[in-house]
Amino acid sequence: MKTLVKRHLPTRVLNSWKTMQTGLTNTREALLDAKRHRVYGGPGEGSFDSSWTGRQLETQLTKDYHRVEKGLALREPKRPFGAEVEKRLRVGLSTLAAGTAGPITYGSFAESALTALQSWNAGGAADPRVALPVVRDDVLRQANSSEARTILFDDFFTSRRSIRDFDSSLNVDIADIEAAVALATNTPSVCNRQAFRVHMYTGKQAVTSVLSQQNGNAGFRNSIPVVLVVTVDARLFSGASERNQRWIDGGLFAMTLGWALHSRDLGTCFLNWSMKNSESDALRSSAGIAAHEDIVTLIAVGIPPKSFKVARSPRRQIDEVLVRHA
C-alpha cells in the first residue's frame, strides 16, 4: 500500500499525507500517555477519602507528611497550619492501620509528622526529628575550600563525557554501581516521593536483549558490559497537574545517577528511550519491568580503554543559556 501511494502521488501530496500521518501518531501516543496516567496515577487529593489504599494512599500520605516537614522547617512556621493536611493524615493512617500488618516506612513518617503537627499547633516547639536543625557547613561543605571548588568540582563536571567505547576486558565492580545508586537517592523529588527505580542488567544475554530494543547504541553495543534502565513508578503521581511530573523526577534522578557513576570512575552513555508506547510495553515485558513503571532512559555503563575518542558535542555559549532578568 505504502509503495503504491509513493509511486502514484506527487511529492507535495505525499508530503502532506506524511505530515497528517505524523500528526495522527502524535495524538495517538499522547492519548496513550494520558491513559497510563489515568490508569496508574491517583485521581488527585480533592477526592481523597478512606477508600484509598496501596500506592494511592502512599502518594497522599507522603505529600502530606512532607507538607508538615516543609512547614515546620520554615524560619517562622505558621501557627496553626495544615488543618486539611491533619485531617487527611488521620484518615489515611487509620486506613493504613486497618489494612496492613507490620511497619510501613511512609506510614511511620506520616505518623511522626502528624504528631509533630498536632504538637506544634497546640503551642509546642517544632519537632527536631521532623524539621532537622543543621548548620551551613552540613549542606554547603564545598564552601570550606575555594581550592576544592575550582579543582575538584570544576574538574568533576567538565571531565564527564559520553563514552561509546568500553574495554570489555575490564570488569565493572557491581558494588560501585550499587554505591552510585545509593548516592543518587539523594536526588530531590516532588514531595519526596522518590518514584525512581533502577533495573540493572549484567549478563551478556540480558544486556544484549535490552540494548537491541534501543536505537542509539548499535555502533558500540558489543562493548557495553552493563546497562541500567531508569524508570519511575507512575502510581506515585496523581491528578491532572502532575501528568508530566514523573518525567521531571525521573530525569533529575537519572542525571544524579550519571554523576554518581562518574564519581566512581565509571564511564556512562545515556541512551534515549524516545519510544512509542508499544515499544515501551515490549521492553517492560521482555526485561521484567512492571507495567506501572515508565521508562525514563537507559544508561550504558563500563570502563573505557586507556585511550579512545569522544564526540565533540560542543556547548552553547553561556549567554545563550542564561537569560538574565533584573
Ligand SMILES: Cc1cc2nc3c(=O)[nH]c(=O)nc-3n(C[C@H](O)[C@H](O)[C@H](O)COP(=O)(O)O)c2cc1C
Ligand atoms: C537522555 C539522553 C539520551 C541520549 N541518547 C543517546 C543515544 O541513544 N546514543 C548515544 O550515543 N548518545 C546518547 N546520548 C548522549 C548525548 O549525545 C550526549 O550526552 C551529548 O552529545 C553531550 O555529550 P557529552 O555527554 O559527551 O557531554 C543521550 C543523552 C541523553 C541525556
